[in-house]
Amino acid sequence: MRRLKLELRFVRAYVGANLRAALEYRFAFWASVLSMVLNDGMWIAFWTIFYARFPAVRGYELRDVLTIWAIAALGFGLSLGVFGNCWFYAQIVAEGRLDFYLLLPRPVLLHVLVSRMSPSAWGDAAFGLALYLAVARPTPAELGAFLVVSLAAGVIITAFGSIVNALAFWLGQAEGLAQQLQGILITFSTYPTTLFTGVVRVVLFTAIPAGFIAYVPVRFLREWEPWQMAAVLGAAAAYALAGVLVFARGLRRYESATWSR
């Protein structure tokens, strides 16, 4: 428990430092946040226009799709706002720049992940929260449940990003592949999962865990079945564990490039 508190303090300090560094360029920071809000707003405009013209798609109405977007936006926002490097560290591995982290007395993966923040991610997070408040007008309990599933979605996104970036330990240059896989996760996480059937549906609950971001959480917020919440939390724990194990396994293959600036 003492160790956990220590690491949480470390993460908080790092996020604070990242935020202060980003705010040094105040205009750029707020412009990034605003542009991400507009980016998300573009998709909400698309879905609003879509549902004004067409009926419900395989049981998903506008409210459900907007809830998907709220969960995905808050999840991505928290993931890239706190653990921003989970989306980008393949290049660090490929260039042998992990040495910096290996020499310091902190868990390597945790340190790598928190050492970068994506300023625009806070735009995502703010948008997701505001969208849910506007769409659902939730009770405190509903808001609490929304925050829990969004947090779980954030853990899944972080773990998935970490796993695909860890491919660099085996493949060398894996940056492009990691970006593509992450793009696929985003794409499938922002459409109703009921659109997909067969093998694709299976993939969305295993290799590309979009179903645990877009499908199960939305069903839980609609139906309040305990197993749905358990499935989301279980998936988050399983992916987090897989992320740690894959990174640890990959780290054994790491060779320093004696990289220096």
Add this chain to the structure above:
Amino acid sequence: MTTEGMFSRGAEPPLPSSGATGDPDGGDLRARRGACATAAAGEIPRPARTDQGLLGPLPKYWAILRINLASQTAYLGEMVVRALFLAIILYVYLQLWTATYGSMGARTVAGFSVGQMVWYLLLTEAIVLSRPRLTRDVDQDVRAGDIAYQLIRPYDYVWYRLALYAGERLLRFALCLGVGGVVALALTGEAAIAPTGLVVGGLLFVVGLLVDFLGAMAIGLCAFWLEETQPFTLLYDRAIMLLGGMLLPLELLPDPVERALGALPFQLLLYAPARAAVSGDLAPFPSASCGLALTLAAMLLLVRLIYGQALRRLHANGG
């Protein structure tokens, strides 16, 4: 500001003794190395024109385009992987539109069948996905000071960038179209493309490419004034995607929105070429080509204005 390159942005005018590239007129800086070497002491080297052939400067920019095209083939694997992402997007769109048409019990919506919708989305996505990250490169050139090295070479920086941009974009577009076309054909079982419309759409795409290049160039050059240009890049990209009709043909939008977007130039970059290619309807071509020509002229003027002003702000330290 933490720019640490040898060249930094500043409000001071360029100094003749800096040994760098300032043109007191703020104009074109096509300086030739030979001209620099023979310049009298204290005299600012004048740009030497090297584009005296029948075709003017075209051959050298064509050579730059070809060289970049060839060098881009070194990253063909990465490009194919990018194009495969388009295949995933097309699959998602097909599922969405098949479900939508199915729930409506309709074969066509606003004149588009499911197949035409998928091919329309393939074309708009291919146009968007083939866009190189120009603003980032220009921003980097300005921030790191590399632009000063470019200016002493015997070409115009803007046209040099256009040649690089066109080489990269045409290759990417061809790959997206190839991979996406195979996937769309496999998914829909038809090539919902009209041959004459494809030619007209191709023409609109090429002029649209120039307009898009100039828009991105204008934003990238703003790095001379702004601490960060990426937020504006994101806004510009999203404007093209949302207002350009990437996700929905304009016919599917509510009437007031359709009219408003039809009056903006963004739809000329995506909707106009994609719709022409899919529907084969050539009626909108004259108005679309006029709109593109006007936008192109306005953007050219804007970029030249920004570029001229930007060069006045270039401050070179050392060499």
